[in-house]
Amino acid sequence: MECTSENSLISKFECPVCFKYMIPPIRLCLSGHSYCSSCFDKLKNCALCRANKSPYRCIVLEQIHATLSFPCKYYDQGCVFRGKGDVMTDHQEYCDFSPALCPLRFNECEWRGSKSEILDHCRNLHPDNLFFENKQKLKVTNFYNIMNRNYFILFYIFDTVFRCTWDLIEDSGTVRFAVYVLNKPSKLRQYSFKITVFDTQTNMEVITLMGPCYYLKDDNLKFLGKKYLSSNHDYFKGFCDNNGDLNYAITIINNIRNERKEQEDFDDLFQ
Numbered sequence: 001m002e003c004t005s006e007n008s009l010i011s012k013f014e015c016p017v018c019f020k021y022m023i024p025p026i027r028l029c030l031s032g033h034s035y036c037s038s039c040f041d042k043l044k045n046c047a048l049c050r051a052n053k054s055p056y057r058c059i060v061l062e063q064i065h066a067t068l069s070f071p072c073k074y075y076d077q078g079c080v081f082r083g084k085g086d087v088m089t090d091h092q093e094y095c096d097f098s099p100a101l102c103p104l105r106f107n108e109c110e111w112r113g114s115k116s117e118i119l120d121h122c123r124n125l126h127p128d129n130l131f132f133e134n135k136q137k138l139k140v141t142n143f144y145n146i147m148n149r150n151y152f153i154l155f156y157i158f159d160t161v162f163r164c165t166w167d168l169i170e171d172s173g174t175v176r177f178a179v180y181v182l183n184k185p186s187k188l189r190q191y192s193f194k195i196t197v198f199d200t201q202t203n204m205e206v207i208t209l210m211g212p213c214y215y216l217k218d219d220n221l222k223f224l225g226k227k228y229l230s231s232n233h234d235y236f237k238g239f240c241d242n243n244g245d246l247n248y249a250i251t252i253i254n255n256i257r258n259e260r261k262e263q264e265d266f267d268d269l270f271q
């Protein structure tokens with residue numbers, strides 16, 4: 001199909017209420033005017049002809065929708081991507097122009113911007129919480145009282161943003177720790193982390209734990225389900241220095257993938 005006729009077809013998908021492109025399910029009034037489902041749900045009657053709402057969907061439009069390349073919904077923000085169906089759904093979720101909050105917002109940052117601006121924002125406003133080496137010595141200050149505190153740091157390595165989190169579940173005295181990938185999931189790129197705790201008296205490695213870096217699609221979540229390492233708070237406290245700080249190191253590892261197990265492992269990284 002030629003681009004101009006595709007464009008004119010695409011214009012037929014503009015919802016008459018919100019002017020955004022309708023995506024399935026596409027709804028109808030009894031005279032046949034079509035609406036996106038979110039506008040349709042808010043209408044009492046058809047906004048164009050006052051007819052009642054139809055219980056049916058516009059199946060033919062939905063079928064045509066699947067064959068057309070639509071512009072990304074962040075077109076007005078500057079995105080030039082075009083794509084069909086699932087490809088577009090997938091793109092829009094991680095579009096550079098989509099709105100984003102600060103990945104360190106639990107540390108009381110109220111910044112809002114777009115995905116593409118996250119790194120610059122963090123470089124400028126959170127330089128102490130952003131690291132660029134895949135091996136980093138760190139400390140959790142006042143580890144005895146990490147409860148109700150937000151401990152979040154970011155790594156930017158392998159062109160990927162990682163977020164590390166510590167916290168404490170008070171009732172059970174369980175310390176939780178995780179490193180998540182905030183970027184778009186990739187089958188070819190899988191990461192794991194190693195965390196090493198040092199005894200400051202002897203400078204010996206006393207605890208070493210390893211785990212996979214799961215993909216965190218919703219970075220509003222501090223932890224993903226049960227996808228974290230956990231241990232006993234008292235046990236860790238035994239290795240704090242005189243100030244009550246826990247000295248540790250994080251290593252993030254870029255794994256070489258075994259192709260046969262690829263899909264299996266990839267699926268496992270979500271649920």
Ligand SMILES: [Zn+2]
Binds near residue numbers: 015018019038039040
């Ligand atoms: Zn609409």
Ligand SMILES: [Zn+2]
Binds near residue numbers: 029033046047051
């Ligand atoms: Zn109508």
Ligand SMILES: [Zn+2]
Binds near residue numbers: 079080081091092096
């Ligand atoms: Zn886009």
Ligand SMILES: [Zn+2]
Binds near residue numbers: 102103110122
């Ligand atoms: Zn911020």
